[in-house]
Amino acid sequence: MNLLKQFLTITILLTFNFAFADQAYIKIGDAKVKRSNMAFPFFNNLGSNNTGAVTAAASEIYATAKKNLELSTYFTMMANEAYLEDFSKKSLKPFPDDVSGFKFEPLKTIGAEFVVRAGYSVVGKDITLEMYLYHVAEQKLIVGKRYKASLNQAVAIGHTLSNDVIEALTGVRAPFMAKIVTAFDNGSGGPKEIAKMNWDGSEFEQVTQHKNITLSPNWSPDGKKIAYSVFTKIYTKSGNVLSNASLYVLDLATNKRVLTSFRPGMNSGAVFSKDGKSIYLSMSMGSGSADIYKINLKGEIEARLTKGPAGAINVEPTLSPDGSKIAFSSERGGRPMIYVMNADGSNVKRLTYKGVYNSSPSWSPDGKKIAFAAQDGSNFDVFVMDENGENIRRITSASKVDGKPAHNEDPSFSPDSRYIVYTSNRTGKNQIYISTVDGSEERRVTNDTKNYYRPKWSVNLE
Numbered sequence: 211m212n213l214l215k216q217f218l219t220i221t222i223l224l225t226f227n228f229a230f231a232d233q234a235y236i237k238i239g240d241a242k243v244k245r246s247n248m249a250f251p252f253f254n255n256l257g258s259n260n261t262g263a264v265t266a267a268a269s270e271i272y273a274t275a276k277k278n279l280e281l282s283t284y285f286t287m288m289a290n291e292a293y294l295e296d297f298s299k300k301s302l303k304p305f306p307d308d309v310s311g312f313k314f315e316p317l318k319t320i321g322a323e324f325v326v327r328a329g330y331s332v333v334g335k336d337i338t339l340e341m342y343l344y345h346v347a348e349q350k351l352i353v354g355k356r357y358k359a360s361l362n363q364a365v366a367i368g369h370t371l372s373n374d375v376i377e378a379l380t381g382v383r384a385p386f387m388a389k390i391v392t393a394f395d396n397g398s399g400g401p402k403e404i405a406k407m408n409w410d411g412s413e414f415e416q417v418t419q420h421k422n423i424t425l426s427p428n429w430s431p432d433g434k435k436i437a438y439s440v441f442t443k444i445y446t447k448s449g450n451v452l453s454n455a456s457l458y459v460l461d462l463a464t465n466k467r468v469l470t471s472f473r474p475g476m477n478s479g480a481v482f483s484k485d486g487k488s489i490y491l492s493m494s495m496g497s498g499s500a501d502i503y504k505i506n507l508k509g510e511i512e513a514r515l516t517k518g519p520a521g522a523i524n525v526e527p528t529l530s531p532d533g534s535k536i537a538f539s540s541e542r543g544g545r546p547m548i549y550v551m552n553a554d555g556s557n558v559k560r561l562t563y564k565g566v567y568n569s570s571p572s573w574s575p576d577g578k579k580i581a582f583a584a585q586d587g588s589n590f591d592v593f594v595m596d597e598n599g600e601n602i603r604r605i606t607s608a609s610k611v612d613g614k615p616a617h618n619e620d621p622s623f624s625p626d627s628r629y630i631v632y633t634s635n636r637t638g639k640n641q642i643y644i645s646t647v648d649g650s651e652e653r654r655v656t657n658d659t660k661n662y663y664r665p666k667w668s669v670n671l672e
Contacts, residue, residue: 235379248285249325251297257331264332267364274368278386292320302327314349322346353378385624387672391427392665404438411655430482433668436460437480471509476500479526484533492525502527515555528573537571561599574627583619590619592632605649608636622666631665
């Protein structure tokens with residue numbers, strides 16, 4: 211299924227709202243959020259179809275949503291065995307609004323703060339699911355929604371449901387309908403291609419077929435295009451053959467790719483401008499050093515933003531959310547470190563000073579933080595700092611099976627700025643992991659024999 215078709219399908223899942231939250235029940239900020247007790251009973255079957263395919267789809271929706279709610283770190287998910295009522299025998303609405311409804315008092319007794327009640331029915335190949343989120347103390351409906359989709363869209367419904375619950379309670383949309391784009395190989399270290407997947411590793415889809423070395427993919431602001439680089443051969447007029455890292459832009463809806471920049475040497479590390487009409491990238495112009503340029507989607511140079519000094523490389527640009535600044539890595543100080551400059555190349559400032567090698571900066575969508583990878587000893591780990599370079603905090607720490615420190619690198623922020631995706635070789639292969647921005651919660655995303663490189667999180671694709 212291409213991205214456009216999925217985009218339309220997910221849009222029609224939300225058919226109506228019953229109520230909207232008029233307050234933030236969970237306040238979020240830089241401080242760690244206190245977990246709220248969430249009752250999340252198994253879904254009720256409201257229809258007559260209870261075949262294996264139906265119950266499997268309902269279970270997949272439930273498991274997907276529960277996993278997301280657990281990962282959010284907002285909730286302690288209560289065990290179904292703790293409930294004092296049999297929710298399978300109660301309607302989705304509370305007593306006395308519905309004489310067969312559930313009661314709030316038993317939920318208060320076990321300490322539940324919120325409860326999600328949901329039920330489903332299936333007609334043909336379509337599943338309809340109703341969801342109601344209640345505040346137990348106030349005995350109040352916070353939000354209710356109805357979702358309709360084909361049975362094979364169970365994962366998408368689960369992601370959307372959990373997004374809706376979190377947004378209703380915090381006022382901030384969760385990232386569970388976002389995608390990850392990444393370069394990968396099949397574990398042999400040979401040719402690399404580009405793939406996209408759900409944030410949890412499901413629905414893996416290879417989107418390039420270059421049978422070569424592709425690298426450094428990145429999303430357009432609307433999530434409809436991917437920029438990436440691939441090694442190609444350039445034949446000069448004199449008959450020489452040069453190896454070139456050329457930049458392509460792939461339209462996911464049409465599967466059309468455009469060779470956008472193929473100047474001699476490096477054309478890599480692309481990041482789109484805020485309006486999606488320009489691209490910032492590093493180009494070496496056939497020399498041994500690389501600088502950051504701004505080009506349009508035709509590949510025409512609009513500006514050169516860095517110039518050395520003294521042949522120093524300037525690579526890996528990342529744009530601030532308002533488009534006014536660029537963070538990048540540069541060896542102009544002797545060792546690669548993180549710098550920041552205005553989007554026109556002026557007012558360059560150094561942000562990091564420690565470690566052997568600092569690289570791959572990623573600016574958080576809320577503009578408050580920059581993540582980066584740093585070699586601090588023999589290995590790389592992911593760090594996060596304030597956008598002005600202060601309050602640097604280590605996010606990762608892991609060992610390989612032989613006890614040696616693992617490499618954790620290539621960070622990228624989720625669209626809500628609460629999570630970071632990165633790669634780690636702790637299992638012997640470069641696999642994808644995510645962590646909360648404070649490092650308190652970590653989850654493995656991929657679990658296969660592939661190697662992954664430079665994962666990037668999209669906007670929410672809803």
